Amino acid sequence: MEAATGRFLPGCCVGHLGVPRSFPVVQREPVPINRSTLPPVSADDLIELRDVEFRYGARAVLSGINLRIPRGKVIGIMGLSGSGKTTVLRLIGGQLKPTHGTVTVAGQRIHELSHAQLYALRRRMGMLFQFGALFTDYSVFDNVAFPLREHTSLPASMIRDLVLMKLNAVGLRGAADLRPAELSGGMARRVALARAVALDPMLMMYDEPFTGLDPISTGVIANLIRRLNDALGATSILVTHDVQQSFDIADYIYFVSAGVIVAEGSPETLRNASDPFVRQFVHGETDGPVPFHYPAPPYARDLELRDGS
Amino acid sequence: MIGMMDKALRHVGHLVVDGIWKLGTAGRFTGYVLTRSADSLRRPQLTLNEIYFSGTLSLIIIVVSGMFVGLVLGLQGYETLKRYGSADALGTLVALALVRELGPVVSALLFASRAGSAITAKIGIMKATEQLSAMEMMAVDPFARVLSPTFWGGVISMPLLAAIFSAMGIFGGYLIGVVIIGVDSGAFWSQMQANVDLRDDILNGVIKSAVFGVAVTLIALFEGYDAPPTAEGVSYAVTRTVVTSALAVLALDFILTSFMFTGV
Numbered sequence: 200m201e202a203a204t205g206r207f208l209p210g211c212c213v214g215h216l217g218v219p220r221s222f223p224v225v226q227r228e229p230v231p232i233n234r235s236t237l238p239p240v241s242a243d244d245l246i247e248l249r250d251v252e253f254r255y256g257a258r259a260v261l262s263g264i265n266l267r268i269p270r271g272k273v274i275g276i277m278g279l280s281g282s283g284k285t286t287v288l289r290l291i292g293g294q295l296k297p298t299h300g301t302v303t304v305a306g307q308r309i310h311e312l313s314h315a316q317l318y319a320l321r322r323r324m325g326m327l328f329q330f331g332a333l334f335t336d337y338s339v340f341d342n343v344a345f346p347l348r349e350h351t352s353l354p355a356s357m358i359r360d361l362v363l364m365k366l367n368a369v370g371l372r373g374a375a376d377l378r379p380a381e382l383s384g385g386m387a388r389r390v391a392l393a394r395a396v397a398l399d400p401m402l403m404m405y406d407e408p409f410t411g412l413d414p415i416s417t418g419v420i421a422n423l424i425r426r427l428n429d430a431l432g433a434t435s436i437l438v439t440h441d442v443q444q445s446f447d448i449a450d451y452i453y454f455v456s457a458g459v460i461v462a463e464g465s466p467e468t469l470r471n472a473s474d475p476f477v478r479q480f481v482h483g484e485t486d487g488p489v490p491f492h493y494p495a496p497p498y499a500r501d502l503e504l505r506d507g508s
Numbered sequence: 509m510i511g512m513m514d515k516a517l518r519h520v521g522h523l524v525v526d527g528i529w530k531l532g533t534a535g536r537f538t539g540y541v542l543t544r545s546a547d548s549l550r551r552p553q554l555t556l557n558e559i560y561f562s563g564t565l566s567l568i569i570i571v572v573s574g575m576f577v578g579l580v581l582g583l584q585g586y587e588t589l590k591r592y593g594s595a596d597a598l599g600t601l602v603a604l605a606l607v608r609e610l611g612p613v614v615s616a617l618l619f620a621s622r623a624g625s626a627i628t629a630k631i632g633i634m635k636a637t638e639q640l641s642a643m644e645m646m647a648v649d650p651f652a653r654v655l656s657p658t659f660w661g662g663v664i665s666m667p668l669l670a671a672i673f674s675a676m677g678i679f680g681g682y683l684i685g686v687v688i689i690g691v692d693s694g695a696f697w698s699q700m701q702a703n704v705d706l707r708d709d710i711l712n713g714v715i716k717s718a719v720f721g722v723a724v725t726l727i728a729l730f731e732g733y734d735a736p737p738t739a740e741g742v743s744y745a746v747t748r749t750v751v752t753s754a755l756a757v758l759a760l761d762f763i764l765t766s767f768m769f770t771g772v
Contacts, residue, residue: 292645294641294644294645314649318647318649319647321644321645321646321647322647324645324647325645325646326642326645328638328641328642329638330637330638332637332638332639332641332642333639334639334642335633335637335639345646345648346646346647346648349646349647349648349653350647350648391642394646404645
């Protein structure tokens with residue numbers, strides 16, 4: 200519901216898991232691409248965004264996004280801060296409505312659903328938020344039990360078993376009685392992950408899951424994202440800046456810049472891409488299409504220097 | 509000169525538009541809270557938890573304040589009534605002052621400072637830390653799960669707190685007037701019993717406190733929900749809750765009093 204989020208009113212390598220990477224490789228020009236003549240969404244695609252635009256007032260956040268997310272894969276959405284990656288996730292989750300275009304999830308146009316239909320669809324989704332978004336009043340156990348208690352009428356003993364299984368899957372069964380304030384950042388993220396998969400969702404969305412984590416925790420989370428996706432038979436969307444981890448676990452990656460998709464392809468292809476933006480992003484170069492300096496008047500004028508002084 | 513006037517007019521225009529915009533969003537917010545009430549009332553435990561959060565945890569400040577207000581009323585009332593030889597009417601004075609005015613108004617002001625600020629901080633932090641968004645993405649409506657139960661918890665708590673405040677105040681007046689000063693105990697209670705009307709005084713006081721409960725809880729919820737998701741944003745929202753609630757209570761008190769007790 201837009202009301203709650205707007206101003207008013209969620210040994211790691213793919214190769215090790217044997218997941219096929221069978222996508223065609225596409226490299227795009229860094230300009231909006233009109234793909235309104237795309238054929239109908241295929242049954243293999245869980246999500247399709249077609250000609251999606253999104254604006255906050257006069258400011259365009261997304262302007263002409265077209266992407267497809269096939270079932271069973273881990274898809275990365277990468278880009279600079281403020282490029283519109285999280286907005287894509289919120290559109291897919293139905294927390295925002297596109298200004299133009301369509302967002303189709305599991306065959307349903309999510310922005311046209313009623314409140315009840317949207318919530319019914321969300322029961323099949325899980326989201327890991329950037330900092331976990333755990334309920335601070337609840338223990339770790341109660342956080343993971345929350346969706347089960349809200350959406351099922353299972354007896355307490357069965358909920359207990361399910362919660363302990365989910366916590367065991369993320370390695371935190373022993374932390375069930377702790378409070379969120381007693382957890383490290385990495386542990387909180389794992390608890391949030393256990394909560395997000397409590398109802399065995401068909402779609403998992405990860406919003407910057409590696410932010411602020413140490414290398415070990417980052418590796419653990421990356422490993423869990425891939426393993427849980429394959430174990431649940433789910434589809435995962437990974438919004439991140441982390442090139443190494445996302446290239447290790449994603450099957451396919453979209454690059455978003457200034458509200459449009461500027462490149463897409465498998466990690467191998469993107470790693471060797473010649474596109475200047477992709478090269479700068481993947482290799483962390485300080486200057487390139489994304490300049491080091493924010494636009495400013497001439498330096499000499501700001502310093503009030505005269506000729507010869 | 510024209511430039512300054514133009515700037516001033518623009519500023520006033522912005523303030524008016526912003527005010528109308530905020531009123532509209534507050535109205536829409538209230539609509540959401542009320543329309544989701546049925547879902548939350550089907551799970552009374554949620555509302556009971558909020559009655560504990562807003563009501564039970566406010567008991568100490570209400571009891572202590574009620575007692576002190578009653579002690580002061582007893583002292584001041586006795587000194588004034590004595591001049592007219594009507595010290596026996598102390599019970600009536602203390603009871604009417606508390607039941608009609610001080611009980612609902614002072615307990616609402618205290619409720620706004622204790623429970624209202626806590627509600628705003630809770631909702632504001634839940635929003636800033638994406639707990640409300642997480643709830644939505646788990647297909648749990650935060651309006652039905654958190655906001656509506658909090659609203660009803662506040663609305664139910666407020667009249668109960670006002671009643672406790674008045675009872676403690678009357679007890680304070682009794683302590684000062686009867687136990688310490690020596691006003692006749694029989695006169696104190698019998699005059700109170702004879703002159704305090706169940707409908708005109710007590711029921712109107714209960715209605716007042718319920719209205720204040722609705723106003724204060726809605727303001728607290730809306731300010732928390734509308735707060736920018738930053739530490740500073742939540743802190744300003746808490747301040748606005750206390751200030752806006754206090755002004756709303758006093759304004760509503762005037763309106764309600766003019767209808768209830770003066771026959772306007």
